[in-house]
Amino acid sequence: MFGRKSASYPYLVFMTIFIVVPLAVVAYFAFTDGAGNFTIDNVSKAADYSSIIIRSLLLAFIATVLCLLLGYPFAYIMSKKTSNARRTMQMLIMLPMWMSFLLRTYAWMTILENNGLINKFLGLFGISPLQMINTQGAVVLGMVYDYLPFMILPLYSVLMKIDPSIIQAAQDLGGHPLQVFSKVILPLSVPGILSGITMVFVPAVSTFIISRMLGGGSSMLIGDLIELQFLGNAYNPNLGAALSFVLMVIILFCMSIMNQFDTDSDGEKGELWV
Amino acid sequence: MKTASRLYVWLVYIFLYAPIAVLIFFSFNQAKSRTVFTGFTFDWYRKLMTNDVIISATMNTLFVAIVASSIAVLLGTSAAIGIMALNRKLRALVINVSYLPMMNPDIITGVSLMLLFLFLRMELGFTTLILAHVTFNVPIVIFNVMPKLRQMDKNVYNAALDLGCNPTQAFFKVLLPEIMPGITAGFLMSVTYSIDDFVVSYFTSGSTSQVLSVVIYSMTRLKVSPEINALSTIMFVVVLTILLIVNVNGSKKEKLEVRKIGGGSTL
Numbered sequence: 381m382f383g384r385k386s387a388s389y390p391y392l393v394f395m396t397i398f399i400v401v402p403l404a405v406v407a408y409f410a411f412t413d414g415a416g417n418f419t420i421d422n423v424s425k426a427a428d429y430s431s432i433i434i435r436s437l438l439l440a441f442i443a444t445v446l447c448l449l450l451g452y453p454f455a456y457i458m459s460k461k462t463s464n465a466r467r468t469m470q471m472l473i474m475l476p477m478w479m480s481f482l483l484r485t486y487a488w489m490t491i492l493e494n495n496g497l498i499n500k501f502l503g504l505f506g507i508s509p510l511q512m513i514n515t516q517g518a519v520v521l522g523m524v525y526d527y528l529p530f531m532i533l534p535l536y537s538v539l540m541k542i543d544p545s546i547i548q549a550a551q552d553l554g555g556h557p558l559q560v561f562s563k564v565i566l567p568l569s570v571p572g573i574l575s576g577i578t579m580v581f582v583p584a585v586s587t588f589i590i591s592r593m594l595g596g597g598s599s600m601l602i603g604d605l606i607e608l609q610f611l612g613n614a615y616n617p618n619l620g621a622a623l624s625f626v627l628m629v630i631i632l633f634c635m636s637i638m639n640q641f642d643t644d645s646d647g648e649k650g651e652l653w654v
Numbered sequence: 655m656k657t658a659s660r661l662y663v664w665l666v667y668i669f670l671y672a673p674i675a676v677l678i679f680f681s682f683n684q685a686k687s688r689t690v691f692t693g694f695t696f697d698w699y700r701k702l703m704t705n706d707v708i709i710s711a712t713m714n715t716l717f718v719a720i721v722a723s724s725i726a727v728l729l730g731t732s733a734a735i736g737i738m739a740l741n742r743k744l745r746a747l748v749i750n751v752s753y754l755p756m757m758n759p760d761i762i763t764g765v766s767l768m769l770l771f772l773f774l775r776m777e778l779g780f781t782t783l784i785l786a787h788v789t790f791n792v793p794i795v796i797f798n799v800m801p802k803l804r805q806m807d808k809n810v811y812n813a814a815l816d817l818g819c820n821p822t823q824a825f826f827k828v829l830l831p832e833i834m835p836g837i838t839a840g841f842l843m844s845v846t847y848s849i850d851d852f853v854v855s856y857f858t859s860g861s862t863s864q865v866l867s868v869v870i871y872s873m874t875r876l877k878v879s880p881e882i883n884a885l886s887t888i889m890f891v892v893v894l895t896i897l898l899i900v901n902v903n904g905s906k907k908e909k910l911e912v913r914k915i916g917g918g919s920t921l
Contacts, residue, residue, distance in 0.1 A: 388736020398789040402766035457659045476670050478893045483886045486874045487673030490688040586759030624765050
């Protein structure tokens with residue numbers, strides 16, 4: 381064996397200080413007051429914001445479902461193309477992903493505004509301006525727009541791995557196209573669906589940019605709430621830590637539910653795409 | 655069916671690119687308006703080039719990305735080599751902990767590091783920013799290097815030792831070249847993540863060490879500033895160029911590989 385255990389020691393120290401300890405510090409702040417005394421006030425105060433937490437979960441859930449419904453057919457069509465076409469299509473999906481998501485979200489502001497492009501266009505036909513920005517619909521739209529590539533790429537990579545002879549066998553054995561899809565292709569693409577869902581849901585449920593830019597004050601999400609406790613006017617790191625703690629528990633809970641569906645996890649967690 | 659699927663693909667691409675096209679179009683607009691086009695101009699690009707805040711933020715972004723990725727490569731590569739030698743239980747633990755920054759939402763990583771620095775009474779600035787970037791970059795390097803270590807034939811390394819290499823020579827002459835593709839991929843991915851990151855930087859950078867994404871964020875808060883459109887256009891062109899270069903290289907390599915395999919069978 382070429383490895384020496386000692387080669388990993390610097391990282392073990394770094395990992396402990398910058399990954400493990402910070403999470404412990406979050407827990408410490410969440411369960412203490414400003415003076416450092418133990419309290420559960422922060423966590424129970426977090427419960428007061430349950431309407432915001434539920435809204436975050438709901439909007440992120442809707443966005444994830446929409447991404448899956450939009451992304452699956454796209455990934456499927458893409459996987460059936462010739463290798464050159466696939467390469468181009470994949471590049472065109474990755475291109476917006478590599479541009480700052482701040483700029484992409486900003487772009488929607490210009491389009492959805494009350495005197496934005498869509499309303500200008502409707503105005504030509506004498507239609508009075510629609511309120512599109514500062515609605516929850518706009519937030520969902522922003523989430524779908526920003527995170528759709530994160531759904532398409534894992535789906536595509538898993539669909540590419542399906543052995544075509546399995547599909548042919550299903551067809552030869554008399555499977556109706558719908559049956560072939562529901563009994564062969566869909567079950568085999570479950571790992572891609574799961575990693576796509578994770579990669580859309582986690583950033584969507586914790587965002588504070590999309591809600592701030594497109595949702596206005598009325599559709600605050602848990603991310604906004606956390607941000608306000610640290611860098612906003614409502615400076616309160618203890619409450620912020622408690623809210624972060626709650627967010628972490630929610631995400632862990634959602635992931636453990638998802639793992640129930642993951643029948644054949646062969647430790648390929650790191651392989652998100654390509 | 656074919657027409658329907660083609661139409662669908664086009665609709666998705668229109669959805670993805672229409673907003674970007676709007677930004678690019680209005681970057682050449684004379685008026686400050688984001689909806690009325692009054693005439694063609696390069697003014698916003700000129701203003702952008704002389705905007706000191708943006709220029710220094712761009713420099714900061716590149717500086718932090720390169721420094722943090724370099725540290726991450728050193729730390730991550732040696733970690734990956736060491737992790738392979740750990741016993742099974744400890745290895746599983748280290749790997750699972752390393753997944754945390756990748757699985758946790760950015761806001762949690764940002765907030766937890768901010769609290770750590772607050773706890774240690776460290777002032778937010780370049781040091782904290784670079785440490786934060788290293789934190790999310792090291793796992794990327796580790797998970798790029800580890801598969802290469804697993805694939806590699808351990809006997810080659812032992813053979814080098816048997817043939818008289820000392821461990822240092824065996825490392826530089828045998829091990830390192832084998833895992834180099836993983837290290838390079840890890841470095842490039844780290845740089846990309848660092849440049850792209852907003853949330854973690856937002857929580858861990860002080861007012862003196864602002865990176866481009868944080869400046870962009872404060873610009874978008876001002877609602878009307880056509881310089882953002884110009885900046886978006888430049889970023890779009892840069893990303894497009896990089897992707898095209900990578901892709902052309904990739905398809906060339908693929909062709910070469912096919913030829914090699916084809917040629918190999920005749921031997």
